[in-house]
Amino acid sequence: VEVSEQLKQHFGNLLFDTVIPRNIRLAEAPSHGLPALAYDAHAKGTQAYLDLADELIARVEK
Incomplete structure (x- = not known):
């Protein structure tokens, strides 16, 4: 089983x-x-961190 699945x-x-x-x-x-x-606002990793921040905000607002 993959680590993420565990x-x-x-x-x-x-x-x-x-x-x-x-x-x-x-x-x-x-x-x-x-x-x-x-450093690079358009990098996939940077965008993923922005997505994570959005997800966190959405959870807090519930």
């Missing part, structure tokens, strides 16, 4: 649906002294 089985609805992918642009940002959003 996590879903154990934590269920406590997990967020958003998955943050491994992304070279995210890895490069700290070495340039910048947050991912300032």
